[in-house]
Every structure is written in C-alpha cells, then in structure tokens.
Amino acid sequence: MDKKIVLIDGHSILNRAFYAIPVLTNSEGIPTNAVLGFLNIMFKILDEEKPDFLTVAFDVHQPTFRHEMYEAYKGTRKSMPDELRQQVPIMKEVLRAMDITIMEKPGFEADDVLGTIATICEKDGYEVSLVSGDRDLLQLASEKIKIRIPKTKKGGTEIENYNTKDVIEAYGVTPLQFIDLKGLMGDASDNIPGVPGVGEKTAGKIIGTFDTIENAYNHIEEVTPPKAREALRNNYEQAILSKVLATIKVDCPLEFEIQEAVFDNIYNENAYGYFKRLEFKSLLNRFQVQLTQNTGIEEAFQSVETLEEVEEIFNGLEKVNGIPGFVFIHEEELLGLSIAPSNEKAYFIKAGEKVTDTYLAGKVKDLAQKKQLATLNLKQQLHLPALNTIVSEGNCEKLQENIFDASIAAYLLNPLSDSYGYDDIAKDYLGLTIPSQSELFGKNKLSVSMVEKQEEFTHFCCYQAFSACKAAPLIIEALQAADMYKLFYEIEMPLVYTLYDMENRGIRVNRQELKEYGDKLLVSINSLETEIYKLVGEEFNINSPKQLGVILFEKLRLPFGKKTKTGYSTSADILEKLVPEHPVIRMILDYRQVTKLKSTYADGLAVYIGDDERIHGKFQQTIAATGRISSTEPNLQNIPIKMELGREIRKVFIPREDYIFLDADYSQIELRVLAHMSGDERLIDAYREAQDIHRITASQVFHTPLNEVTSLQRSNAKAVNFGIVYGISSFGLGQDLNISKKEAESYINKYFETYPRVKNFLDELVANGKGEGYVSTMFGRRRPIPELNSSNFMQRSFGERVAMNSPIQGTAADIIKIAMIRVNEKLKGLKLKSRLILQIHDELLIEAHKDEIEQVSHILEEEMQNAAKLRVPLEVEVKSGSNWYEAK
DNA sequence: TGGTTCACG
DNA sequence: ACGTACGTGAACCAG
Numbered sequence: 027m028d029k030k031i032v033l034i035d036g037h038s039i040l041n042r043a044f045y046a047i048p049v050l051t052n053s054e055g056i057p058t059n060a061v062l063g064f065l066n067i068m069f070k071i072l073d074e075e076k077p078d079f080l081t082v083a084f085d086v087h088q089p090t091f092r093h094e095m096y097e098a099y100k101g102t103r104k105s106m107p108d109e110l111r112q113q114v115p116i117m118k119e120v121l122r123a124m125d126i127t128i129m130e131k132p133g134f135e136a137d138d139v140l141g142t143i144a145t146i147c148e149k150d151g152y153e154v155s156l157v158s159g160d161r162d163l164l165q166l167a168s169e170k171i172k173i174r175i176p177k178t179k180k181g182g183t184e185i186e187n188y189n190t191k192d193v194i195e196a197y198g199v200t201p202l203q204f205i206d207l208k209g210l211m212g213d214a215s216d217n218i219p220g221v222p223g224v225g226e227k228t229a230g231k232i233i234g235t236f237d238t239i240e241n242a243y244n245h246i247e248e249v250t251p252p253k254a255r256e257a258l259r260n261n262y263e264q265a266i267l268s269k270v271l272a273t274i275k276v277d278c279p280l281e282f283e284i285q286e287a288v289f290d291n292i293y294n295e296n297a298y299g300y301f302k303r304l305e306f307k308s309l310l311n312r313f314q315v316q317l318t319q320n321t322g323i324e325e326a327f328q329s330v331e332t333l334e335e336v337e338e339i340f341n342g343l344e345k346v347n348g349i350p351g352f353v354f355i356h357e358e359e360l361l362g363l364s365i366a367p368s369n370e371k372a373y374f375i376k377a378g379e380k381v382t383d384t385y386l387a388g389k390v391k392d393l394a395q396k397k398q399l400a401t402l403n404l405k406q407q408l409h410l411p412a413l414n415t416i417v418s419e420g421n422c423e424k425l426q427e428n429i430f431d432a433s434i435a436a437y438l439l440n441p442l443s444d445s446y447g448y449d450d451i452a453k454d455y456l457g458l459t460i461p462s463q464s465e466l467f468g469k470n471k472l473s474v475s476m477v478e479k480q481e482e483f484t485h486f487c488c489y490q491a492f493s494a495c496k497a498a499p500l501i502i503e504a505l506q507a508a509d510m511y512k513l514f515y516e517i518e519m520p521l522v523y524t525l526y527d528m529e530n531r532g533i534r535v536n537r538q539e540l541k542e543y544g545d546k547l548l549v550s551i552n553s554l555e556t557e558i559y560k561l562v563g564e565e566f567n568i569n570s571p572k573q574l575g576v577i578l579f580e581k582l583r584l585p586f587g588k589k590t591k592t593g594y595s596t597s598a599d600i601l602e603k604l605v606p607e608h609p610v611i612r613m614i615l616d617y618r619q620v621t622k623l624k625s626t627y628a629d630g631l632a633v634y635i636g637d638d639e640r641i642h643g644k645f646q647q648t649i650a651a652t653g654r655i656s657s658t659e660p661n662l663q664n665i666p667i668k669m670e671l672g673r674e675i676r677k678v679f680i681p682r683e684d685y686i687f688l689d690a691d692y693s694q695i696e697l698r699v700l701a702h703m704s705g706d707e708r709l710i711d712a713y714r715e716a717q718d719i720h721r722i723t724a725s726q727v728f729h730t731p732l733n734e735v736t737s738l739q740r741s742n743a744k745a746v747n748f749g750i751v752y753g754i755s756s757f758g759l760g761q762d763l764n765i766s767k768k769e770a771e772s773y774i775n776k777y778f779e780t781y782p783r784v785k786n787f788l789d790e791l792v793a794n795g796k797g798e799g800y801v802s803t804m805f806g807r808r809r810p811i812p813e814l815n816s817s818n819f820m821q822r823s824f825g826e827r828v829a830m831n832s833p834i835q836g837t838a839a840d841i842i843k844i845a846m847i848r849v850n851e852k853l854k855g856l857k858l859k860s861r862l863i864l865q866i867h868d869e870l871l872i873e874a875h876k877d878e879i880e881q882v883s884h885i886l887e888e889e890m891q892n893a894a895k896l897r898v899p900l901e902v903e904v905k906s907g908s909n910w911y912e913a914k
Numbered sequence: 915t916g917g918t919t920c921a922c923g
Numbered sequence: 924a925c926g927t928a929c930g931t932g933a934a935c936c937a938g
Contacts, residue, residue: 308915570936571918590918592937597919622920625934652930654923661932664922672921696923749928758928819925831929835923839930867923867930 028153031079031287032071033140035158040064040117042159044110049813049821052305053443053454057109061117062306067176075155079287082121083129083136107817123297127286137162138275144171145276162216165274167193167201198230206239209269218271219264223257239265302459327488331376340389343367351400351495352390354407355487357472364487369496372488376477387412394425400498402448402490404431408526417523426523432494434518435501437648438510441809446648448493455497460489513806517843524850525645531863532640533679540678544628547620554617561610568617571596582608627675634660652832653807653839654867663866667914676911681873686906689913690886692868693901694719695838696751702896703804706783713898720744726780746777751834753827788830795829803836842868845893852885879906
C-alpha cells in the first residue's frame with residue numbers, strides 16, 4: 027500500500043466554508059465560521075483517509091504573472107469580505123498550533139504550488155489527495171492524484187472524488203483536455219474569458235473531437251456548429267490566453283521534502299487552547315487527553331468541613347470589601363456550599379451532619395441581609411428546601427436585592443450565548459479557561475461519591491463561587507456601561523423570584539382525563555393508520571418524512587412542491603395543496619395532527635405529573651435572544667389551542683379545589699408597542715379608537731370605508747400587520763398569503779404609505795443596528811446582530827428582519843415581565859390565596875381562589891395595563907373558567 | 915447529532 | 924442570482 031498525502035488548497039476551502047456556514051462568532055466577536063468549516067472538512071478527510079502526510083497551501087498575495095494577466099482582463103480581483111479576511115490569519119495560526127505544515131511560496135499561486143507538489147509526490151510513489159473547492163484543479167487528476175471537492179450539499183458536506191476516469195465520466199474529457207475545455211468555455215469566477223458563446227456542451231464536443239484548442243483552430247473548417255466555429259475564429263487569441271490562464275503549473279522551482287508534511291501532533295495543548303478560545307465545542311472531544319491548564323488559582327482553593335472552620339469563614343466574610351461569591355452545589359440534594367470571600371480565595375464547604383443545609387442556608391441568608399453577594403443560576407438554587415425561605419418568608423426584600431445573579435447579567439450582556447455557567451463567565455469576563463462540569467465529570471450527574479475523594483470536585487465547586495465573585499464587579503460595570511443596570515435590577519433580578527414561585531407552584535393536571543384523552547387519540551391513530559396503508563397499498567412509517575416522500579412523490583407520483591436538504595418536503599403547507607390530488611393526503615395530515623397530540627402532549631405531559639398532581643415546568647430566563655422567557659420540561663407555552671381537537675387538552679389543566687382559573691391576555695401587545703415606538707399618528711389613533719385594528723388597517727390600506735371591508739381584506743391586513751412585526755419581506759408575506767411577491771410588495775407599500783412613521787422607524791432600527799451592532803428595546807435590553815454586516819445577502823437580510831423584530835418582541839417581553847413581577851408581588855403582599863402560575867408570552871394564568879375572583883381580576887387588569895405607559899392603551903382581556911379550556 | 919415537522923406566542 | 928417571514932421546545936427519524 028502506497029503512503030498517502032493529503033494536500034489542501036487553503037484559501038479555496040476556507041472560502042467555501044465561509045459561504046457554507048452562516049454567521050458564527052465566538053463571544054469575543056471574532057468571526058469563526060470559515061475556520062470551523064475548514065476544520066470540519068479537514069477532519070472529515072483525515073478520518074476517512076488516515077493519510078501519512080498532510081500539508082495546506084496558501085497564496086501569498088504578491089502579484090504573479092497569472093494575476094497580472096487576469097487583472098488586465100477583468101480589473102481588480104473580487105475583494106474578500108472582511109469577516110473572511112480576518113479569519114485567514116486565525117486559520118493559519120490554528121494550523122500551526124496543530125503542527126500542520128503550511129506552504130506559502132511567495133511568487134507562486136497556491137494552485138501552482140499544489141500542482142507542483144502533487145506531481146512531485148506522484149513521481150515519488152505516493153498516493154495524493156488534493157482537496158479544493160476549485161474545479162480548476164481537475165486538470166491535475168491522474169491515477170494517483172485524486173482531486174477531492176467538498177460540496178456543501180443539503181444534509182452535510184459530501185466530497186466529490188475525481189481520478190482520471192471520474193473526470194472523463196463527468197466532463198467527457200481527460201484531465202489534460204480539461205485545460206483546453208476551460209480555455210474555450212471560460213470561467214467567470216476565475217475571470218477566464220474563454221470564447222464567447224461557447225458553453226460547456228459545445229466546448230466538450232470540440233475538445234472531444236480535436237483534443238486541443240490549437241488543433242481545433244488548425245482544423246477550423248471542421249469545427250461545428252458554425253456559430254462556435256466563427257466564435258473560435260474570431261477569439262482564437264483570447265482562447266489561447268484563456269488556456270494559459272487556466273493552466274496550473276506542475277513544475278514550479280520549489281523545494282519540497284516529504285518530511286515537511288509529517289503531522290503527528292494535531293491534538294496538542296496549544297491547539298486545544300485555540301479551539302476553546304474559538305469555542306469549537308463540537309471539536310473539543312477530539313482531544314483525548316484532558317488538557318486542562320492550571321490557571322494558578324486552584325492553589326487558593328480549599329475544602330473544609332468542620333463547624334469551626336465554617337464559622338471562621340463566615341466571620342471573616344462580614345469584613346470583606348468586595349462582593350463575595352456563593353454557590354450551593356447540589357444535584358437533588360445539597361452536597362455543599364462553594365464560597366469565595368474575595369477574588370483570591372475560595373472554599374468548598376462540604377455538607378454533613380453538623381454542617382447541615384439549613385445551617386448553611388441560614389448563614390448565607392444572614393450575610394445577604396447585610397451585604398451584596400454574587401452567585402450563578404440563582405433560581406435553580408432556590409429550589410433547595412433549605413433555601414426557598416429566601417423567597418417565601420416575609421421581610422426578605424433586602425436579602426433579595428443583595429443577591430446578584432451573574433448568569434442573568436451575562437445573559438443581558440450577550441443574550442446570544444447558549445450557556446452562562448461558571449466556565450463561560452470565567453472565559454468572557456476573566457479571560458480564564460477553566461474546565462467545565464462536563465470536562466471534569468463527563469455527562470455524569472454530581473453525586474455524593476464525588477465529594478468524598480476528588481480534588482477535582484473541590485476545584486469544580488470553588489471555580490463557581492470564585493468566578494461569580496471575581497466577575498461580579500466587572501459585570502456590574504459592563505451593565506452600567508451598556509445602560510442595562512436598571513433593566514437588570516428592576517426587571518430581571520426580581521423576575522428570578524417570580525419565576526421561582528411559578529415553578530414551585532406548578533399547574534394541576536387531571537391525570538385520569540389526560541389518560542382518557544390519550545386513549546381517544548390512539549383509537550384515531552390506529553384507524554387512520556390502517557386506512558392510509560390501504561389507500562397507498564403498503565405499510566410504511568408515516569412519521570418518516572423520507573419514507574413518506576417516497577410514497578407520495580415517487581409511488582403516487584404526486585407533484586412535489588419543494589425539496590429540502592434531505593429529500594422532498596412533506597410539510598403541512600405543501601400537503602395542504604395536495605389535498606385535492608389524493609384522498610390519502612387529508613388522512614396523513616390528520617394522522618400527523620393526532621400523533622403529535624398523542625406523543626408530545628398526551629404522553630409527553632403525563633410523565634411530568636408529580637405526586638401533588640401538578641406539573642412543575644421550568645421557566646428559562648436566559649435562552650431567548652429577544653428577552654422572552656421560555657418554558658421547558660415540559661413546554662407549557664405551546665399547549666394546543668388553534669385546532670379544536672388539540673384545544674380539548676386544555677380541559678385537563680384544572681385549578682385546585684375551591685379555585686378557578688383567570689386568564690389575562692394582552693390584546694395585540696406587539697402592534698401597540700410598534701404604534702408607540704414608531705410614533706405613527708395614524709396607527710396610534712387607530713388604537714385609541716379601540717376598534718378592530720386589522721379592519722382599520724384594511725380600511726386605510728385599501729381605501730375602503732370601515733364597514734365595507736371584506737373579510738379577505740381584513741385577513742390580508744392582518745397578515746401584513748404580522749409581517750411588519752416579523753421584519754417584513756415581500757417574499758415572506760407572499761408565501762404566507764399564497765400570493766405573488768409582487769402583490770405582496772404592493773400591500774407592503776400601501777401599508778407604508780398609510781403608516782409612514784412605521785416605515786421610518788423600521789428603517790432607523792436597521793440603520794442603527796448596522797452602526798451599533800445591536801438593537802435595543804424600550805427598556806434598554808440589547809440584542810446584538812452580527813449578521814447585519816454580513817457580506818452574504820441571506821444572512822444580512824435575516825439580520826435586517828431581526829433588527830426590526832427584536833425591539834418590538836423584546837419590548838413586549840419587558841412589559842409582561844414587569845406585569846408578572848407586580849402581579850405576583852401584589853397577590854403575595856395582600857396575602858391573597860390566588861397565585862400566578864403560568865406566562866405564555868402575552869398571557870398570564872392565575873389560579874384564583876373563588877372568594878378573590880373580582881379582586882384578582884381587577885389587579886390583573888390594573889397591573890398589566892399599567893406595566894408600561896405607552897402612547898396607546900394596553901388592553902387586557904380577563905377570562906375565567908373551571909379549566910384552561912374554558913378560561914381562554 | 916442534525917434535520918424535519920409542528921405545537922404555541 | 925441569491926431564496927426567507929420573528930421567537931421558542933419537543934418528538935421523531937436517520938446516519
């Protein structure tokens with residue numbers, strides 16, 4: 027077996043990766059998409075081929091003969107987008123860190139270097155894999171030289187491979203003829219002019235017949251078709267020049283020793299550091315050895331367990347100046363307390379017989395009455411039985427105010443991250459790379475046995491309080507600098523306690539009825555299933571889009587509307603259009619609906635019902651980029667309502683004995699926010715008239731008297747209203763309304779004519795976003811939008827829509843957060859039995875005691891309407907019912 | 915694990 | 924020419 031070498035065309039692959047992967051930056055804001063894409067391709071190839079040698083070639087930007095020639099033709103080289111340019115040096119650094127040889131030969135192009143090295147290696151008896159995104163290189167293909175072209179295909183990167191025979195198969199010419207082929211047909215991306223009017227087909231025929239351009243010219247009278255003959259006759263010189271341009275040199279005078287391409291130390295500590303810094307999390311597990319660099323602070327970490335030691339620590343804490351950090355380390359039960367009195371010291375206090383959870387909780391609470399403390403993921407800690415008195419006991423306002431949740435603050439400062447653990451905070455604010463929980467312990471849950479022995483566990487715990495303590499002042503400063511101090515202290519921190527309350531209360535579910543609902547669904551599922559199999563004549567997995575696509579579009583030969591990365595699209599909007607084509611379609615749609623209800627809701631919810639007959643879902647405060655909260659385990663924010671069958675499930679959500687549900691809903695809060703923020707008089711007036719906004723919009727946009735607006739006009743206007751909030755695009759609106767892009771555009775134009783300040787406002791949001799790199803809500807919440815300055819049209823357009831949507835969605839989120847806090851506080855403050863239990867973005871669900879219905883309805887209306895003072899009224903609709911179905 | 919689909923706002 | 928509406932979470936399939 028011959029030894030193998032892989033040669034990579036650096037710029038070409040980097041370029042390809044850049045356009046294949048959407049905007050990606052690490053938390054420092056450095057663009058990383060191209061580097062990640064490059065590494066993914068490289069690793070894929072290394073895994074596949076296991077080569078003995080590897081080298082990457084880059085251009086050195088100095089004018090060369092070929093450059094000058096083609097620049098003479100087409101003016102300047104297409105300039106590289108900034109975000110890509112920045113990644114070139116990073117890419118090189120990363121490769122160097124991995125001890126991978128980089129070839130850069132001043133005066134030569136990467137192509138020529140690759141061609142030369144490939145040829146040398148071939149002669150020396152090596153098998154060569156040449157990886158590039160550039161089809162130019164196909165001319166180098168041979169028996170021993172395989173050209174590999176990664177394709178960012180739908181469904182991942184596929185690599186096309188070309189040896190001699192593959193080139194012949196694909197293009198009908200030999201690799202050498204490929205040069206002549208390109209000379210004739212040209213290549214716009216390489217600025218090779220070719221012969222005008224001669225495309226791939228004709229060029230292939232000519233070269234297939236005459237072998238070379240020169241030979242074809244010599245037999246010019248035999249060249250067919252006549253059009254091509256004339257074209258070649260008139261452009262012969264250009265064709266020859268094109269051929270020169272297209273020729274890759276294989277004889278550059280350069281030194282190459284195979285030993286230079288040895289690579290045996292890719293996964294080293296240095297490279298690991300780079301991967302971490304660039305946040306290539308998925309690639310980190312390639313590094314087998316855990317290369318945790320000691321940051322030095324571990325020296326100051328100490329594990330203690332006696333009462334005396336603990337007392338001494340807390341005595342000392344009273345006097346310190348900064349903001350001490352604390353984190354209760356727990357899985358289900360408390361394992362201990364991590365505490366950092368200053369940024370130079372941290373302790374892990376092991377929970378034990380004498381050092382009990384109540385004791386430790388009491389100590390921290392006492393301290394928090396007196397001074398500010400920093401922690402991480404506070405809400406999770408509050409669920410510890412010993413700690414929940416921080417919320418439930420009276421007179422804990424001061425205490426609550428004194429606790430600083432660094433995770434929440436870090437989220438405000440960058441809501442785009444996916445986690446805000448101690449390791450993330452240490453990296454972002456302290457510049458320290460410390461091992462994460464999964465790096466230390468894998469996916470295992472924390473357990474008592476870990477506490478016993480490992481030094482690692484002490485480190486793990488101490489890192490947490492340490493990071494919170496040391497980062498707190500820096501984060502506070504950053505919050506002030508970003509003008510989010512108020513947002514943080516007046517909305518986000520109080521909300522932590524509100525959400526904790528809600529999680530703690532949960533919502534009651536009738537287990538029996540849920541089961542019956544599921545059984546009812548199962549009957550439908552079974553009958554639909556047999557019907558579907560009968561109709562199509564075979565059994566298959568209806569839930570597999572792949573199998574379903576084959577059945578519908580190949581077996582039944584139905585017209586397919588759209589393709590996805592992996593095959594035919596079988597989404598509801600596509601199937602809906604096929605309903606008249608075949609009776610099975612309706613059944614499949616029904617089947618989809620019923621199985622969804624069964625698996626996600628009937629079965630899915632059942633597992634979360636606790637011994638108290640209630641579901642205690644979690645609310646996530648650091649997920650949504652816009653500032654919304656989200657709901658998990660289970661998601662209680664997407665319980666069906668639109669379809670009757672699904673809506674039925676709401677009947678199983680019930681209040682406790684002697685209580686009812688009150689459901690309070692903001693009416694079109696986002697459009698009202700838009701009216702306020704844009705200041706558009708007409709829109710504001712429309713809301714002050716308190717009429718049907720979609721009807722008013724229709725009336726004004728379509729110049730129709732209010733009472734003559736048709737239902738179609740109204741629903742079109744409604745779609746436009748939604749579109750505006752989503753960051754309008756004519757394409758998107760057209761898609762939604764099933765009308766042409768042109769028609770959609772005229773709707774939008776009419777809308778903007780009607781509400782000129784709205785247009786103005788949205789334009790400003792985009793412009794400001796481009797300038798600042800972020801957009802803001804009324805309350806100062808920021809959302810960074812790196813995509814806004816992307817050179818990629820798709821990404822930039824996305825950024826523009828986000829710039830228009832986020833301030834609106836985010837402001838609405840801010841408002842309802844304020845309302846939640848106030849409603850919760852008021853109910854608690856008045857010692858009412860009624861309690862806030864759910865938030866569904868613009869809706870609050872209260873479990874209200876029968877004797878308090880009037881009072882609570884009033885509180886809801888008041889607090890929600892007055893959560894923010896806008897130029898339009900905030901309308902709230904309160905409904906009641908003996909289950910969630912009735913209350914909506 | 916990523917892709918697709920679909921539930922909600 | 925490019926090919927999309929904004930924000931989520933969960934289930935399921937396929938590799």
